[in-house]
Amino acid sequence: MFLVGSLVVLCGLLAQSSAQLAGLPLPLGQGLPSPLDQGLPSNPTGHLAGSFTDALSDGLLAGGLLGSLENIPLLDIIKSGGGTSSGLVGGLLGKLTSSIPFLNNILDIKITDPQLLELGLVQSPDGHRLYVTIPLGLRLKVKTPLVGNLLELAVKLNITSEILAVKTNQGRIHLVLGDCTHSPGSLQIILLNGSTPIQSFLDSLTAILTKVLPDLVQGKVCPLVNAVLSHLDVTLVHDIAELLIHGLKVVIKV
Ligand SMILES: *[C@@H]1O[C@H](CO)[C@@H](O)[C@H](O)[C@H]1NC(C)=O
Numbered sequence: 001m002f003l004v005g006s007l008v009v010l011c012g013l014l015a016q017s018s019a020q021l022a023g024l025p026l027p028l029g030q031g032l033p034s035p036l037d038q039g040l041p042s043n044p045t046g047h048l049a050g051s052f053t054d055a056l057s058d059g060l061l062a063g064g065l066l067g068s069l070e071n072i073p074l075l076d077i078i079k080s081g082g083g084t085s086s087g088l089v090g091g092l093l094g095k096l097t098s099s100i101p102f103l104n105n106i107l108d109i110k111i112t113d114p115q116l117l118e119l120g121l122v123q124s125p126d127g128h129r130l131y132v133t134i135p136l137g138l139r140l141k142v143k144t145p146l147v148g149n150l151l152e153l154a155v156k157l158n159i160t161s162e163i164l165a166v167k168t169n170q171g172r173i174h175l176v177l178g179d180c181t182h183s184p185g186s187l188q189i190i191l192l193n194g195s196t197p198i199q200s201f202l203d204s205l206t207a208i209l210t211k212v213l214p215d216l217v218q219g220k221v222c223p224l225v226n227a228v229l230s231h232l233d234v235t236l237v238h239d240i241a242e243l244l245i246h247g248l249k250v251v252i253k254v
Pocket residue numbers: 120133135156157158185186187188
């Protein structure tokens with residue numbers, strides 16, 4: 001990105017000096033368009049993408065993302081049927097495990113060590129939207145009498161947030177959250193230890209987690225993204241929003 005910036009400057013200088021060398025006046029409007037002339041952000045855009053993801057990431061952490069993930073009452077939710085009155089877990093269990101009294105074999109299940117990994121940023125082809133990938137990692141500690149000990153699982157999940165710029169009637173520009181969902185198929189569950197406990201137990205557990213966990217995590221992350229967007233630095237919001245409105249590149253691929 002530095003390279004692009006300095007190339008642009010260099011080309012500008014070359015254009016100017018060759019024009020001067022030829023003794024010709026530099027025709028107005030033929031120089032490189034200055035971002036300022038167009039009311040566009042003065043910030044080199046390469047920095048913008050990084051500043052934006054940094055600000056989002058900081059905002060999510062400051063907003064208590066990790067604590068709220070850790071406090072998801074997973075055990076209660078699983079035992080109460082996945083939070084749906086129709087008995088999601090019961091239905092799943094009917095299909096998956098006929099012989100093991102599955103729920104009785106979960107004495108406890110806790111989310112620990114939540115982590116926010118490095119955010120990813122891509123821009124829609126038309127340039128008007130950003131998609132922020134929010135990669136999360138956590139551990140699940142499962143207490144079950146089936147193995148003598150704690151069972152530890154590593155979970156990874158991506159939440160993807162769509163971000164758009166809107167202009168209010170008063171001409172004020174905001175960044176707003178569009179779609180915010182877990183990326184399909186992005187849930188990874190890995191057994192960290194416990195030399196293959198009872199496979200059917202693990203299968204049932206994985207099936208239930210796949211059913212409930214992405215929605216639970218999304219339910220914590222998305223409202224927070226929304227809140228963070230509304231508290232971002234005004235200049236940063238303005239610069240990003242101007243680019244999005246004009247369909248210009250915020251994200252520069254290296
Ligand atoms: C999350 O998205 C990143 C790309 O931003 C990808 O590399 C990673 O594999 C994804 N993780 C999961 C668990 O799907």
